[in-house]
Amino acid sequence: MATAAGMGIGAACLVAPQVRPGRRLRLQRVRRRCVAELSRDGGSAQRPLAPAPLVKQPVMPTFLVPTSTPPAPAQSPSPAPTPPPLPDSGVGEIEPDLEGLTEDSIDKTIFVASEQESEIMDVKEQAQAKVTRSVVFVTGEASPYAKSGGLGDVCGSLPIALALRGHRVMVVMPRYMNGALNKNFANAFYTEKHIKIPCFGGEHEVTFFHEYRDSVDWVFVDHPSYHRPGNLYGDNFGAFGDNQFRYTLLCYAACEAPLILELGGYIYGQKCMFVVNDWHASLVPVLLAAKYRPYGVYRDARSVLVIHNLAHQGVEPASTYPDLGLPPEWYGALEWVFPEWARRHALDKGEAVNFLKGAVVTADRIVTVSQGYSWEVTTAEGGQGLNELLSSRKSVLNGIVNGIDINDWNPSTDKFLPYHYSVDDLSGKAKCKAELQKELGLPIRPDVPLIGFIGRLDYQKGIDLIKLAIPDLMRDNIQFVMLGSGDPGFEGWMRSTESGYRDKFRGWVGFSVPVSHRITAGCDILLMPSRFEPCGLNQLYAMQYGTVPVVHGTGGLRDTVENFNPFAEKGEQGTGWAFSPLTIEKMLWALRMAISTYREHKSSWEGLMKRGMSSDFTWDHAASQYEQIFEWAFMDQPYVM
Ligand SMILES: Nc1ncnc2c1ncn2[C@@H]1O[C@H](COP(=O)(O)OP(=O)(O)O[C@H]2O[C@H](CO)[C@@H](O)[C@H](O)[C@H]2O)[C@@H](O)[C@H]1O
Numbered sequence: 001m002a003t004a005a006g007m008g009i010g011a012a013c014l015v016a017p018q019v020r021p022g023r024r025l026r027l028q029r030v031r032r033r034c035v036a037e038l039s040r041d042g043g044s045a046q047r048p049l050a051p052a053p054l055v056k057q058p059v060m061p062t063f064l065v066p067t068s069t070p071p072a073p074a075q076s077p078s079p080a081p082t083p084p085p086l087p088d089s090g091v092g093e094i095e096p097d098l099e100g101l102t103e104d105s106i107d108k109t110i111f112v113a114s115e116q117e118s119e120i121m122d123v124k125e126q127a128q129a130k131v132t133r134s135v136v137f138v139t140g141e142a143s144p145y146a147k148s149g150g151l152g153d154v155c156g157s158l159p160i161a162l163a164l165r166g167h168r169v170m171v172v173m174p175r176y177m178n179g180a181l182n183k184n185f186a187n188a189f190y191t192e193k194h195i196k197i198p199c200f201g202g203e204h205e206v207t208f209f210h211e212y213r214d215s216v217d218w219v220f221v222d223h224p225s226y227h228r229p230g231n232l233y234g235d236n237f238g239a240f241g242d243n244q245f246r247y248t249l250l251c252y253a254a255c256e257a258p259l260i261l262e263l264g265g266y267i268y269g270q271k272c273m274f275v276v277n278d279w280h281a282s283l284v285p286v287l288l289a290a291k292y293r294p295y296g297v298y299r300d301a302r303s304v305l306v307i308h309n310l311a312h313q314g315v316e317p318a319s320t321y322p323d324l325g326l327p328p329e330w331y332g333a334l335e336w337v338f339p340e341w342a343r344r345h346a347l348d349k350g351e352a353v354n355f356l357k358g359a360v361v362t363a364d365r366i367v368t369v370s371q372g373y374s375w376e377v378t379t380a381e382g383g384q385g386l387n388e389l390l391s392s393r394k395s396v397l398n399g400i401v402n403g404i405d406i407n408d409w410n411p412s413t414d415k416f417l418p419y420h421y422s423v424d425d426l427s428g429k430a431k432c433k434a435e436l437q438k439e440l441g442l443p444i445r446p447d448v449p450l451i452g453f454i455g456r457l458d459y460q461k462g463i464d465l466i467k468l469a470i471p472d473l474m475r476d477n478i479q480f481v482m483l484g485s486g487d488p489g490f491e492g493w494m495r496s497t498e499s500g501y502r503d504k505f506r507g508w509v510g511f512s513v514p515v516s517h518r519i520t521a522g523c524d525i526l527l528m529p530s531r532f533e534p535c536g537l538n539q540l541y542a543m544q545y546g547t548v549p550v551v552h553g554t555g556g557l558r559d560t561v562e563n564f565n566p567f568a569e570k571g572e573q574g575t576g577w578a579f580s581p582l583t584i585e586k587m588l589w590a591l592r593m594a595i596s597t598y599r600e601h602k603s604s605w606e607g608l609m610k611r612g613m614s615s616d617f618t619w620d621h622a623a624s625q626y627e628q629i630f631e632w633a634f635m636d637q638p639y640v641m
């Protein structure tokens with residue numbers, strides 16, 4: 001039997017003598033990992049698949065000065081050699097050792113041994129992309145490194161889903177060192193690459209750190225402005241005053257990363273797909289158009305702007321434009337004029353620069369995180385001032401509903417839960433409820449409906465409606481738990497409400513991922529009265545955990561929660577309640593419908609729970625839709641050449 005060592009990859013993969021042809025698909029994921037190991041050993045191992053790099057100096061834009069030794073002769077600008085993951089060419093196949101396993105066990109598991117790890121993988125047929133690409137995500141946050149909300153969840157899992165489908169994926173984000181987060185970056189190593197970024201009146205040196213995990217290259221941009229106490233974007237005094245500077249650095253660095261970082265031995269090169277998330281990353285398509293393409297760089301790259309939330313656009317006074325290091329003639333791309341009502345005084349002309357607008361007008365494609373939201377952003381009510389511009393780009397605007405990471409959010413394996421359960425055996429859920437009541441110091445009462453809320457305490461989330469409804473709701477025989485942080489006024493209200501209703505209300509002020517999992521599992525009902533909700537993840541997590549969502553029917557909430565219908569032709573249908581319009585009366589009506597169904601119609605309730613738990617919100621589906629967007633982007637010339 002040939003061994004992995006014999007093939008030059010240490011103990012990474014073992015070779016089976018014979019694998020039935022029917023098993024081939026099942027083995028692809030393992031094979032991909034093996035190939036990935038191959039390409040990450042610095043090139044000393046046999047490399048049967050990667051084409052030899054073309055020897056040519058990388059094209060460097062003239063305005064950026066690398067401060068480390070320039071990279072060794074690297075590949076030509078285009079086309080980029082395709083490093084792993086590789087398409088299923090069949091070349092260089094390395095089969096795992098299946099000796100000694102029964103056919104059944106081969107069906108279920110494959111053992112993959114590597115020098116660091118030995119794991120048993122559930123082998124599911126992993127769908128593969130028809131065309132694989134080099135994808136560069138740029139984001140202000142990605143879980144588990146740094147997360148302030150749903151943006152972190154998406155940027156922590158969509159890249160992995162794309163990588164598993166065969167793409168080569170890099171995520172570029174800041175290396176936040178605020179004390180509490182430092183340990184999350186412990187496995188990221190200094191790449192020895194520095195660049196100096198000309199902006200804000202000087203040259204600012206940033207360095208790059210790198211971790212390869214879950215088939216993704218996680219790249220962390222390091223600069224002193226990312227090292228400070230507080231949360232990612234601010235502290236107790238509000239948003240940091242230099243956020244525009246911090247995310248300008250991120251965008252410049254993200255444009256350089258594919259050109260200079262040799263990850264696993266190869267740069268990503270110029271033919272990449274930038275996925276720019278929210279305003280923090282929105283300067284990327286502007287830089288591509290204004291500072292790279294005029295020099296012949298990135299003409300084969302494309303960009304897609306993903307809008308997670310129009311509420312944050314990165315708007316600063318127009319006087320900051322020269323700080324951005326952009327040519328004066330590009331001012332119009334960022335130009336923003338506040339409507340008169342939003343100006344501070346009679347002499348205020350409302351002139352500003354708006355990062356998100358810059359991406360709306362320069363990105364090749366635009367995606368919102370649900371279909372409902374993709375329509376709402378084109379309306380005066382939902383467009384937050386960008387509706388006309390977004391309408392003008394309707395032909396490249398699509399909505400893709402987020403997925404959820406079922407490795408993290410799965411009630412049958414969740415590491416934060418005291419008991420586990422599944423759609424086939426719900427008994428653990430009642431135990432989770434009792435444990436949650438105990439943990440919160442509420443009376444342990446299985447019969448009382450426990451309602452939960454989890455989220456940022458922000459105007460978006462409709463906390464003010466909850467606040468107004470609480471006196472009425474507290475007259476009912478229910479329990480209510482809220483977990484959240486943000487607006488200090490709401491934090492204070494949660495604390496005082498808790499002391500007013502000791503037996504019924506708990507307000508957990510803070511940010512705690514374990515507590516959020518236990519609330520999701522232990523509650524019967526999850527309330528989300530969001531004013532607007534681009535997608536919303538908590539309702540997806542709730543359904544996965546058999547917790548019935550009661551939501552305002554807006555954006556992604558309306559797209560994902562199906563109203564309960566006890567009279568449907570084919571029997572009861574629906575996964576929750578989506579009420580509209582957003583009034584206290586409607587919210588209370590929907591909550592009370594849910595409560596009476598919970599109390600009086602046990603089998604209907606179980607149906608609601610089970611339909612939610614059986615819904616498929618996995619990332620793979622969304623990832624395949626993103627692939628379609630990538631293909632469309634590459635069919636056209638860059639929108640701004
Ligand atoms: N105090 C706390 N403790 C622990 N965890 C907490 C927490 N507060 C919030 N979270 C977590 O943060 C995430 C919130 O995600 P959401 O998608 O619901 O909203 P958010 O508005 O942040 O995201 C934006 O981006 C996402 C992603 O695209 C869109 O779904 C959404 O509509 C849009 O507003 C969830 O994982 C939640 O559990």
Ligand SMILES: OC[C@H]1O[C@H](O[C@H]2[C@H](O)[C@@H](O)[C@@H](O[C@H]3[C@H](O)[C@@H](O)[C@@H](O)O[C@@H]3CO)O[C@@H]2CO)[C@H](O)[C@@H](O)[C@@H]1O
Pocket residue numbers: 148149150151152233234238239243278279308309312456
């Ligand atoms: O994942 C949660 C959300 O994270 C992002 O929103 C953050 C936003 O991008 C930051 O700029 C900042 O917002 C501050 C805002 O800039 C400032 O004018 C003031 O209104 O205070 C805000 C709060 O500090 O923090 C936001 C997170 O709270 C992301 O852009 C969103 O899509 C995500 O929903």
